Amino acid sequence: MWKRRKRARRASTSPLELCDLCGAAFPAEAAVSEYVPDSSSAHATRDRYDGLRLLTACREEHLEELRETYRRRPFVQEELWAAKITRALTAGPPALPLTQLARRTGLHAPDIRRAIEWHNRHRREDGGTGPAGP
Ligand SMILES: [Zn+2]
Incomplete structure (x- = not known):
């Protein structure tokens, strides 16, 4: 009983991520993410990330779908x-x-x-x- 309450409290405070494709919320440590070229993206504070967009997905298949979308998008x-x-x-x-x-x-x-x-x-x-x- 004591251990169970401790675990439940820890789980509720772990940070969450949102999948850029399906919008599902999931634990941040389960996220798959990758930077892809995107000319519409200027980083708020780090110039060297300008032209790159960080994709975050709930699983590899969703990351691949997102990658494909940005692969087809022209870089202007x-x-x-x-x-x-x-x-x-x-x-x-x-x-x-x-x-x-x-x-x-x-x-x-x-x-x-x-x-x-x-x-x-x-x-x-x-x-x-x-x-x-x-
Ligand atoms: Zn997803």
Whole structure:
């Protein structure tokens, strides 16, 4: 009886993960995960993970389905630059001069202009609903 209560308490405090495919919640230690290329993904704090998305799944078959989805998704450089710009503008002041935006994103001015053009064109094609899913 004593041991059972202890185990139950430990289980209820173990962290949970959500499967990116089926949405199931499961213990974090059972997760299978992998980074895949994704130009829509800019990491919140670590620049070297920009262009990579961490997939998390409840089992290997679901991870493989997710991998396949991202394998078919085109990697668009301008989309990645736009994601970096969005991160810079959401983490700090919502409007920045081009020179400050370049400093905060590590991009050159022509890249920023191409990213903004891509973003605006994409929004028009999308009907303004935001970035397309994977
Ligand atoms: Zn799953």
